[in-house]
Amino acid sequence: MNPQTAEPETAQFARLAEFIDGLGLGHEPDERQAALIEVLHEAQEIFGYLPEDVQEFVAEKLRLPLGRVFGVISFYHYFTAEPRGKHQINCCLGTACFVRGAEKIIEQFEDTLGIKMGEVTPDKNFSLGTLRCVGACSLAPVVIVDGKTYGRVTPEQAAEIIAEYN
C-alpha cells in the first residue's frame, strides 16, 4: 500500500495503465516520447511521487528506455522521485524573492521544521522545496503551501504558516 494515499498500489497502477491506454498512442517513438511528460504528470498525481517501480512501469508502457524517463524526472523540478509530505511548502527563489530575503525565510523554515530543503519531516506532514519565479514578484518574498500563496513573508511568519497546517 502506498503510504501517501489510502488507495491500494495495484489500483493506482491500474489507473495509470488506463490513462496511458486512453492516450491511444501509436508505434512512433517520437509520439510516445512526446507523451512522457503528460504521463509522468498523471503518475505523480496518482502516486504522489515517482518511485522506481512507477518509473519502470511508465518506461515499459511507453516502450521508452528507463534512462529517458529518469532524465525527464531529474530535469523538471516539478517531478520528484522521493515521497513528499502531506503539505508541500515551496519558497520562491526567483530574483525578486531572492533579493528580498528568500534565503532567510528558507533558513527559518528549515530550522523550525528541523529539515533541510528537499527533505520531509519525520511525521511526513511537511516537505520543503523551492520554486523559480511564480509570477507574483510584487508580493516578494513569496511562499506557496499546497497551492496557497503567502506574500511579503517574513522569517517570523514561518512558524505561523506551519501552525496553520499542523
Ligand code: FES
Ligand atoms: S521572484 Fe518570486 S514571485 Fe517572482
